[in-house]
Amino acid sequence: MLTRETGYPVTANAPFYGQWIGTLDGFVNANVKAQVTGYLLRQDYKEGAFVKKGQLLFQIDPRPFQAALDQARAQLAQAKAQLINAEAVGVSPRFLIHDRDAKYGTEGPSSHSIPEE
Numbered sequence: 001m002l003t004r005e006t007g008y009p010v011t012a013n014a015p016f017y018g019q020w021i022g023t024l025d026g027f028v029n030a031n032v033k034a035q036v037t038g039y040l041l042r043q044d045y046k047e048g049a050f051v052k053k054g055q056l057l058f059q060i061d062p063r064p065f066q067a068a069l070d071q072a073r074a075q076l077a078q079a080k081a082q083l084i085n086a087e088a089v090g091v092s093p094r095f096l097i098h099d100r101d102a103k104y105g106t107e108g109p110s111s112h113s114i115p116e117e
Contacts, residue, residue, distance in 0.1 A: 032057065038064060 038060035045051050
């Protein structure tokens with residue numbers, strides 16, 4: 001309590017200061033886990049900033065994924081061409097499946113089989 005020169009107590013706001021060591025944690029925190037692996041090109045948010053659902057957070061190098069997609073499309077085109085060629089010469093689709101199994105094993109590059117005639 002503070003006192004005046006008269007010796008009577010006086011009520012007043014006195015600043016209270018203190019120093020503590022601590023860690024602050026956000027109200028809502030989320031762990032961010034990648035669904036794919038790749039090289040990070042860009043981070044599209046600032047650390048500690050609010051983000052919205054669906055907001056782009058990172059940009060990963062798309063080239064390896066594009067290469068895999070292009071390769072799968074090429075394999076599909078090759079398989080379609082082989083089927084058209086086999087039908088043109090009168091080869092049974094079962095022969096193509098047998099040929100595929102001999103080359104790749106019974107699991108093959110595709111889990112789809114050609115229906116029996």
